[in-house]
Amino acid sequence: xxxxxxxxxxxxxxxxxxxxxxxxxxxxxxxxxxxxxxxxxxxxxxxxxxxxxxxxxxxxxxxxxx
Numbered sequence: 001x002x003x004x005x006x007x008x009x010x011x012x013x014x015x016x017x018x019x020x021x022x023x024x025x026x027x028x029x030x031x032x033x034x035x036x037x038x039x040x041x042x043x044x045x046x047x048x049x050x051x052x053x054x055x056x057x058x059x060x061x062x063x064x065x066x
Contacts, residue, residue, distance in 0.1 A: 003059040005052050009044055010037030012059065016066065022058050026050045 003012060013020060013031065020031055027048050030036045036044065041059075045052035 001063065003041070003056055003063060005042035005045075005056050006040050008037065009039050009041060012041070013037070016063070019059055019062050022055060022062065026055060 001015065009023065009028075009031065013023075023031055023044075026045075027050065028036070028044055039047075041056060042052050045055060
């Protein structure tokens with residue numbers, strides 16, 4: 001499966017909770033919040049002023065190595 005910026009954070013975390021470290025590393029410490037789980041990766045990156053493409057690339061590398 002390929003991760004895209006349109007995917008919901010909760011859906012990605014449900015695939016493998018171990019990927020939470022990538023969200024936490026860029027300051028997304030509210031992963032347990034119901035609202036954040038319903039946000040797209042792109043929306044969350046905009047709120048946290050982080051590079052969405054870089055995060056998506058890291059997540060895809062993580063899942064490719066599983």
